[in-house]
């Protein structure tokens with residue numbers, strides 16, 4: 001906290017997504033003078049176009065799936081037909097109403113966040129920020145020299161948190177109507193008849209699953225041999241089986257070379273010469289950081305070849321007065337990581353207590369149906385470290401979990417990793433309905449280095465899915 005006669009520490013933040021928002025709140029909390037420059041809306045892409053809309057759409061898809069699955073539990077919905085025989089009603093999704101709901105929710109959340117910043121004393125300026133050396137930011141009406149500069153602020157600390165944008169292929173340019181990025185999906189007036197999703201990373205897999213459940217025919221073009229290449233192989237296997245069970249066409253080892261408009265929709269050409277005709281195409285081929293034209297290199301900031309800002313575990317760049325947070329850095333592109341980096345950056349800059357960010361302990365979730373939640377070490381990282389330390393793992397399939405059987409969600413498992421010598425829990429994978437709500441006990445165990453016996457000695461409710469976590473921990477007890 002600044003004393004009455006001390007000049008306040010001045011912080012300028014460029015970008016108001018989770019990274020910039022959290023940095024601004026932390027700065028205000030520690031008594032600094034904070035200005036946040038945002039060109040679109042507070043909350044950033046996370047709130048306005050990416051996390052909030054996609055997870056709300058998935059909530060609708062999940063509700064539709066639950067209605068379909070309820071028959072397995074004996075729930076029957078029917079109306080008497082003309083001949084007196086029961087007729088099963090169809091489930092229809094009003095996508096225009098769904099999109100209206102989720103965009104309104106995203107907008108309202110952005111306004112709430114703006115109010116929180118203003119209440120905390122942060123000055124929020126709408127505009128395009130760019131660095132002018134290591135201690136100043138110029139604010140303009142538009143990017144790339146096409147706008148008018150209307151302010152210049154000097155700062156002791158600058159936080160760059162400008163996020164990223166969808167990667168576009170020259171041969172498959174999004175047009176906002178039929179060839180779409182994930183930001184353009186929410187203008188669709190109705191559920192696409194046939195959607196091709198190019199890219200089977202987390203973004204592609206989540207949308208392919210959601211639109212299939214909402215009623216689209218879906219073809220998933222995956223350049224790899226399995227969907228979700230970055231995830232645990234067993235977990236990705238469960239999801240791929242589920243996709244096939246839902247009637248999705250998964251084209252593995254297929255790279256899209258071009259996507260063009262036809263009279264009635266789109267034509268997707270694959271590297272091996274095959275083609276797919278559909279009504280719409282979603283391009284989910286990754287992101288690029290929004291770091292071009294920001295004056296970073298001129299200020300001496302070191303970037304990777306892909307244009308990401310290099311930061312250390314306290315989110316500091318190689319220039320002492322400049323920090324960076326979120327998707328524009330070389331850390332994991334997750335909202336939770338962006339927030340943690342934003343807060344850590346400010347705590348470090350203002351000399352408060354900081355814990356360096358350990359990416360190994362980040363909990364993440366893929367919002368497919370079932371979901372995949374992960375934390376800590378995984379099979380790939382353990383294989384790389386196998387000559388240094390030996391790990392053990394145990395998997396409990398949900399088909400043996402009483403609660404999973406009762407509620408009819410048995411596709412999935414709980415997998416636990418521990419060091420063989422000490423029994424310390426080092427990671428876990430949960431594949432289950434709402435796995436995102438089940439991973440936290442494992443995240444606590446990993447963060448606080450609990451042993452499998454400590455996890456096993458905690459009470460899990462009977463019957464519960466978390467019982468599979470204590471069962472896996474018990475199975476790893478060392479004699």
Ligand SMILES: Cc1cc2nc3c(=O)[nH]c(=O)nc-3n(C[C@H](O)[C@H](O)[C@H](O)COP(=O)(O)OP(=O)(O)OC[C@H]3O[C@@H](n4cnc5c(N)ncnc54)[C@H](O)[C@@H]3O)c2cc1C
Pocket residue numbers: 014015016017018019020037038039040041042043044045046047050051054055127128129130161162163164182203290294325326327328332333334335336337338
């Ligand atoms: C479809 C999708 C779903 C996702 N779902 C999840 C999820 O469920 N959970 C999760 O943790 N993560 C998820 N992510 C990742 C998450 O969206 C990002 O990690 C998060 O948005 C990163 O936050 P950020 O602060 O770095 O950037 P952003 O949220 O992108 O915000 C950056 C802000 O900076 C502004 N900006 C850029 N340049 C300038 C400039 N020069 N001047 C002023 N302002 C500028 C932009 O307008 C933007 O508002 C998802 C991503 C996608 C694509």
Ligand SMILES: NC(=O)c1ccc[n+]([C@@H]2O[C@H](COP(=O)([O-])OP(=O)(O)OC[C@H]3O[C@@H](n4cnc5c(N)ncnc54)[C@H](O)[C@@H]3O)[C@@H](O)[C@H]2O)c1
Pocket residue numbers: 198199200201202203204206221222223224229254255256257284285286287332333334364365366367
């Ligand atoms: N639930 C969540 O938390 C969530 C959701 C979405 C995104 N994210 C974050 O965003 C990150 C990026 O995910 P993403 O899926 O957007 O990008 P990604 O880069 O992980 O995946 C893109 C995929 O597209 C494939 N691809 C590229 N060109 C192709 C082509 N021409 N034809 C076919 N396939 C092609 C790539 O091989 C890759 O597998 C994730 O790692 C995650 O951190 C998180």
